[in-house]
Amino acid sequence: MDFLKEYGIKDEVINQMLKSYDQVLIDVFLFDEANVRKVIEYFQVLGIKVIDDLLLYRIEIFSIDVEKLKKSISRFDQQELIRRINEDYNTINCL
Numbered sequence: 001m002d003f004l005k006e007y008g009i010k011d012e013v014i015n016q017m018l019k020s021y022d023q024v025l026i027d028v029f030l031f032d033e034a035n036v037r038k039v040i041e042y043f044q045v046l047g048i049k050v051i052d053d054l055l056l057y058r059i060e061i062f063s064i065d066v067e068k069l070k071k072s073i074s075r076f077d078q079q080e081l082i083r084r085i086n087e088d089y090n091t092i093n094c095l
Helices: 002-007 011-020 023-031 033-046 051-057 059-063 066-074 078-087 089-094
Strands: none
Touching (some): 078 089
């Protein structure tokens, strides 16, 4: 999970993830580290600021292939979607 620190994720968030999620889910998350990195980088480029919240409460979003995420996001007004996600991370559910 230390690779998350490269993206500015703090120890507190990582520790909370480890406490909150089942070990199997953490293992799946770590197994797909390359895609997790791509998703985080994509979200950062888009301007999504609630990555910590997404990691804590919507970890499954990081399991979606980044190309599928890009396609899903492209169906929406991108600026409006990003604004809404930053206001309420649950907006990510519309993808």
